[in-house]
Amino acid sequence: MAAGGRGWFLALALGVSFLKCLLIPAYYSTDFEVHRNWLAITHNLPISQWYYEATSEWTLDYPPFFAWFECALSHVAKYFDPKMLVIENLNYTSRATILFQRFSVIFTDILFIYAVRECCRCVNGKRAAKDVLEKPTFILAVLLLWNFGLLIVDHIHFQYNGFLFGLMLLSVARLCQKRYLEGALLFAVLLHFKHIYIYVAPAYGIYLLRSYCFTTNNADGSLKWRSFSVLHVTLLGLIVCLVSALSLGPFIVLGQLHQVISRLFPFKRGLCHAYWAPNFWALYNAVDKALTIFGLKCNFLDPTKIPKASMTGGLVQEFQHTVLPCVTPLATLICTFISILPSIFCLWFKPQGPRGFLQCLVLCALSSFMFGWHVHEKAILLAILPLRRERPLLNWLETIYLIQLVPLEIFCEIIFPLTPWKRHFPFVPLLLTSVYCALGVTYAWLKLYVSVLTERISVRQKAE
Known part of the structure; x- marks a missing residue:
């Protein structure tokens, strides 16, 4: 410089x-x-x-x-x-x-x-x-x-x-x-x-x-x-x-490797962090919650067997889904592995130098955020910081999506605490915020994947 x-x-x-x-x-x-x-x-x-x-x-x-x-x-x-x-x-x-x-x-x-x-x-x-x-x-x-x-x-x-x-x-x-x-x-x-x-x-x-x-x-x-x-x-x-x-x-010399690993990977903390990271599992949890409410209204479920706000109590713990199948650490590992395969495949066969490496790095980080076990919301930084875009940042749909965050937060932080719903449904602000943000992150992940794959196909066609 x-x-x-x-x-x-x-x-x-x-x-x-x-x-x-x-x-x-x-x-x-x-x-x-x-x-x-x-x-x-x-x-x-x-x-x-x-x-x-x-x-x-x-x-x-x-x-x-x-x-x-x-x-x-x-x-x-x-x-x-x-x-x-x-x-x-x-x-x-x-x-x-x-x-x-x-x-x-x-x-x-x-x-x-x-x-x-x-x-x-x-x-x-x-x-x-x-x-x-x-x-x-x-x-x-x-x-x-x-x-x-x-x-x-x-x-x-x-x-x-x-x-x-x-x-x-x-x-x-x-x-x-x-x-x-x-x-x-x-x-x-x-x-x-x-x-x-x-x-x-x-x-x-x-x-x-x-x-x-x-x-x-x-x-x-x-x-x-x-x-x-x-x-x-x-x-x-x-x-x-x-x-x-x-x-x-x-x-290893002290014979404590197992203890170190058990501290580094505490699977008993549960699928989601206390405040759901906006990923696929937030959407999965929301669907399970919606099906639970529907099942209770239609008397399909026994209310005595359903823990109150089990997924949304703000606690770090294991919990069981009520309607949908419960998710295990192995299931999240398989989902994560499958989600990163296309980006790894592209990097191996069409590397495109440092640019291809950065694209793969971001997709690996974002895919792990989407499907990982007990993901913390701040883990999104792992994908955001290396991300570089040369195109316009937002289209009209993305602009509308971001603007809608304002009324959502006004409702969650100002209006909802004043309503009687707060006592009976304390999980609503967390659910709404996580699900809305999860929709945005999922859209960004899919759009980035499509963009990368399309670019690689285009490069291959030109080479041929």
Whole structure:
């Protein structure tokens, strides 16, 4: 980037950092206590007890690299307020604790800022030495650095997603720059920071095999099988094995791998999060609820055997569907696998370079969001942040859909609480919001899939 480009990018980065500082006194969720507790656990206990400690309900359930990250932060936190590092001090929120935790998120976002800068260079391509204010790179920098969802999740709700998305975007940038081993290393490290990124692992795996382990001189991008590199496959395998050994090795030696995995994948939390992510299962739940109400009205169901608002009570728990078949973790895995197959197929046979990789990455993330087990609503960021569109953002139908969100929220937040329905049907606002948003996300997923498949077919026809 030229001096002028660096100046404007720095202004964008400093501006959003200043906004984050203004959000320090804002509301924060229970995740604030989650991370305080993890600071205390990793600071006071030996590694052998990290994944067994259960004084708080917010037990450590992230991979080992994130635990070490919390441990490193704890050695700085003790200079702010050592009482925050007492395991028994549940829900401890001194002013020093708030300042430390808020500033720790802002500081670690430096990696996210650097990753965005590298992504902007990739968009510039051969023009990397020119001004960052060229329209595509400037828009990309604004959309990433000033991403509203990320600001809410990290700097109000309170988490460290900026730091983690920084690792992901940096790995994407390295792959776009054909620095494949660096990209693979960064993504392997990321998986051991937060395992939700396994959603996009198929896109990384196929693209690395296709672009790094095979080479082609054909104009249509078809595979040249004789150019397969055993060395490259070995190097990729070594990276995965070494990172995994560094992360999980101590727990394997301690005989605690099963305990770590049980914390990372707590299937007993149920199909949906307390506040339904707007995905296919929200629609499935809504249909089951509608059929239940219809069955009760027509006396097809026994009301004594139906738990009240079982799916919509705001609790993280397992529940049984009343009319429709109950969904198991295996069923969600099969649905997710089937939903990502077309994008993986396209990436393997018609890779189209970094563009094809990004399309597959977004589709893998969005498909996992649509059909995954116990998906949190913030997981949509995994698909939104890498998404880049060159066409007009909205058509008339999409514009109408977004406008209708306004009266929906007015009804849910203002009108409904004043009605007598609130006492008897407390789940209505959650159901309406989740279902309406699920319709929009489903539409976006289908439209993106159709767009990608149509583009690949068009490219193939031109090549022939």
